[in-house]
Amino acid sequence: METRTELSTIGEFGLIKRIAEKFPIVQSGSIKGIGDDAAVVDTEGKKLLISTDLLMEGVHFDLAYTPLRHLGYKAVAVNVSDIAAMNGIPNQITVSLGLSNRFSVEAIEELYEGIKIACDEYNIDLIGGDTSSSRGGLAISITVLGTADEHQIVYRNTAQKGDIVCVTGDLGAAFMGLQVLEREKQVFMANPDMQPELSDKDYVVERQLKPTARMDVIHELRALDVIPTAMIDVSDGLAAELLHICKNSGIGGVIFEDKMPIDDQTYLTGTELNFSPMTAALNGGEDYELLFTVSQEDYQKIEQVSEITPIGYITNEVEGAHIMMKSGSLVKLTSPGYEHF
Amino acid sequence: METRTELSTIGEFGLIKRIAEKFPIVQSGSIKGIGDDAAVVDTEGKKLLISTDLLMEGVHFDLAYTPLRHLGYKAVAVNVSDIAAMNGIPNQITVSLGLSNRFSVEAIEELYEGIKIACDEYNIDLIGGDTSSSRGGLAISITVLGTADEHQIVYRNTAQKGDIVCVTGDLGAAFMGLQVLEREKQVFMANPDMQPELSDKDYVVERQLKPTARMDVIHELRALDVIPTAMIDVSDGLAAELLHICKNSGIGGVIFEDKMPIDDQTYLTGTELNFSPMTAALNGGEDYELLFTVSQEDYQKIEQVSEITPIGYITNEVEGAHIMMKSGSLVKLTSPGYEHF
Structure with a gap:
């Protein structure tokens, strides 16, 4: 039988502690990650790129056929894709979750396992976020930070005839x-x-x-x-x-x-x-x-x-x-x- | 009688256009706001501060007694407060909304009116976000960006005996x-x-x-x-x-x-x-x-x-x-x- 730990047994701070342990900081630009009022980032002389997505259960995903691990991976990947589309390099993400009590600690850790796989693959630090309860379905809000030199940034309004x-x-x-x-x-x-x-x-x-x-x-x-x-x-x-x-x-x-x-x-x-x-x-x-x-x-x-x-x-x-x-x-x-x- | 315009009549892009018109860019560090895959920010030699909050209806606010304009203002203010707590200056926000169809265009504009009042008061640009539907209640995810010189940043782990x-x-x-x-x-x-x-x-x-x-x-x-x-x-x-x-x-x-x-x-x-x-x-x-x-x-x-x-x-x-x-x-x-x- 699968273990089911209620979120209430470890609490919000217990959850944050588990997440922080799983996501050590690796990027040189990540000065301060989880654990203060805000995260601190050094853009190291480059321009900052920022994009955000809010994924709502029943609209953007159906948990009937979406494994939580895949969902976590996808939520990061779709944000990284926006940084790629600017010709930038992603460096950090923040992850906010609205969770109903039907999610066990084990389920949430599955979701973060997928987020972790994506962070490792794209070389990204998780530097902050917000976890709270939800009366409705699962809500996942991810913000990604990236960088690029100004001349490298590619917009969508600069295509030319003949390209x-x-x-x-x-x-x-x-x-x-x-x-x-x-x-x-x-x-x-x-x-x-x-x-x-x-x-x-x-x-x-x-x-x-x-x-x-x-x-x-x-x-x-x-x-x-x-x-x-x-x-x-x-x-x-x-x-x-x-x-x-x-x-x-x-x-x-x-x-x-x-x-x-x-x-x-x-x-x-x-x-x-x-x-x-x-x-x-x-x-x-x-x-x-x-x-x-x-x-x-x-x-x-x-x-x-x-x-x-x-x-x-x-x-x-x-x-x-x-x-x-x-x-x-x-x-x-x-x-x-x-x-x- | 109050006018009620359904969101479906103007659509997602119509809504984004209305928002973008209401929020012209004023900060010198905001290079590109709404309208591309990601926003572009210049931290102008300072360190970047980032904080995010996810507010869920029924958990963080009760629309029975919370005017949408106040809610919009508060959602920004609580994020700005996190930048203040780092001794930083807020510069930009992104706003993501999960909206059910019970919200009319007029109701959403009330919410953004409150966001606008806060942006004006704290001297902040709205540079991006995400709007989509929600099967449950209203979800508001705000990410705030701020800056500070490294020596000005104040953490919570540096209090000293005698202070x-x-x-x-x-x-x-x-x-x-x-x-x-x-x-x-x-x-x-x-x-x-x-x-x-x-x-x-x-x-x-x-x-x-x-x-x-x-x-x-x-x-x-x-x-x-x-x-x-x-x-x-x-x-x-x-x-x-x-x-x-x-x-x-x-x-x-x-x-x-x-x-x-x-x-x-x-x-x-x-x-x-x-x-x-x-x-x-x-x-x-x-x-x-x-x-x-x-x-x-x-x-x-x-x-x-x-x-x-x-x-x-x-x-x-x-x-x-x-x-x-x-x-x-x-x-x-x-x-x-x-x-x-």
């Missing part, structure tokens, strides 16, 4: 993984004895439950001495993100259907679930890949990187973004799925 | 105000036609609903060239906070009952509600005053400041903190009320 549009990794898999998990949840609710059939869906399910921030690509771009002209992370589908770059930069863009990087498992799952992989790639969410533009003179350097796919180019039309279909027709990109209310 | 213990303002009023509001809520629920009787409770109620971060005292200490030896803000009652300083600094402390600053209205309300004002001061919460220690050589400078009251001194006993009662007996301080679960 190459690139995307990292592949698209649409996280959305397809969500459909698989939702289907399995319905099957399980109808018949709790059924075992899930996920062996051939491992990739799409992992993309949904444990997405990766593309810090590997950021480091690779630095090694190649390439600074993108504009960048954004793909959290709401490629179409919405390309429209953000176009609108903010006052330019237009064309991407090509036959260049879109989509994994085989995304195609196969789409066929099985009767859902278009291209729609998943364009309008599905949570890929956490990077969409960026580079000047043509950097094209040869980019070509070497297997994790980067050139998918189109920037035009001077300010009427939005389009996709050139394999059939030869030009379709205007729209982003129906990006309103969160 | 004077000081506190700002007065204590216990916010707790007493909460008791008044809770009582009025019960009266109202029993008989909705009853009008609340709050005319002689204005101070204690305001202390609960709209507490002030003591930046005025921080600026005054700077003008006097006084750097406290240790400091903490009083959010969980004076006893708990003094115990934090003692435990972290490895020292003991004695405070005096007859020195404790308690407002007349706190006394009168305590008599009416049959609740000890001294217990409210020692173990009540949310005063958001500053508790700090100064070296004896700074005593004369401190004496000039009407908002600062010396209440005791630091000893080398490491057995905790005590209060000397008017009766002459020495009572060990405890903090029963500071566990948040």
